[in-house]
Amino acid sequence: MENETVNIPRKKKQGKSNLHLWVTIPIVLGSIALGVYAVQWKSQLIVERFIVDGARHLQAREIVTMSEIKPQSHIDEIDWNDVEAKLLEHPLIKWAEVESQLPDAMRITIIEREPFAVVSGKSLLYIDSEAVLLPRLPAMQFDLPLISGIEGIDKISLGKQAPIPDIFLAIEVLKEAKTVGWYHSISEVKIGAGGEIMLFAMDSGVPIFIGRDDIAAKLARLQTFWKNYVKDGTASQLKYLDLRFDGQVVVKWDRLNNQTTRIPL
Incomplete structure (x- = not known):
């Protein structure tokens, strides 16, 4: 009788798979919790300071007034595009950008037109x-x-x-x-x-x-x-x-x- 080799299936090891699962789940849950916390934290941030860059002929206080951003406004509720559009209505402002500087400031950067x-x-x-x-x-x-x-x-x-x-x-x-x-x-x-x-x-x-x-x-x-x-x-x-x-x-x-x-x- 010829010798025959019979392959007996081996049981898969579950140890590593289970370990990977137990490591991944806390990381995912932690990331979700951190994301939720970050959203909640950001929603509580308010504007307490203004930083104005690029003002040469206009006064910083004028630019803040034109932005119509009120002190104590919630930062996450500010429509930056709307604020930039308001600033660009002034004849002297050629370009404007508005961004938050966490935790409590709004930065307004402008480029003014220069008289020629x-x-x-x-x-x-x-x-x-x-x-x-x-x-x-x-x-x-x-x-x-x-x-x-x-x-x-x-x-x-x-x-x-x-x-x-x-x-x-x-x-x-x-x-x-x-x-x-x-x-x-x-x-x-x-x-x-x-x-x-x-x-x-x-x-x-x-x-x-x-x-x-x-x-x-x-x-x-x-x-x-x-x-x-x-x-x-x-x-x-x-x-x-x-x-x-x-x-x-x-x-x-x-x-x-x-x-x-x-x-x-």
Whole structure:
């Protein structure tokens, strides 16, 4: 008779399985209990402090008032999105974020819009580099260039972008001027009849005709001319500058002979 091997099934060991079960159950129950406790604990937290970050022109107390979060409010009942929307209604606030800082504080972080120029209408208003109209506040004092000659500016609400092509063009001029280091040398950007752009220099108020195109190149020529030909006290001898001609600056001197000079640059 041939030898036969018979496999006898072995009984599974229950020890390890039972041990794993007895270890897991307390952990799960403990986690559930901890979660319930955390929810209950958080529901009892109230607002006792406010932390405001990013306020430069606005006062921290103003921002807290705008948030409409009341002291002693339950932190878990505050609708953060609603609070952020309320803050963004202010013309000076570009971005806002609200978050809790447990156990007792609400942190409000904002980014304010920065005035880039003053625009003239029925009154003088600030405008930022994105053409958003800003209010003038007593605490805000800036030495900024003026943008004038803009039609329809009085119809734009504060905090709204002015959809006026000439505004964007004037802002482009000032941005290019900043690039070449001439932003602080401009007292006014005037949009004249037919949309022609004229600058007025901070030094002596000399008018500068620049047209409407190729702004960057013209301002680079202006900066070069001023650096090489206008010395201390000589700006008053200029009657006007004209940069509307390619590769040159036309200079009208305020002298007895009423001389006009074309300077290639």
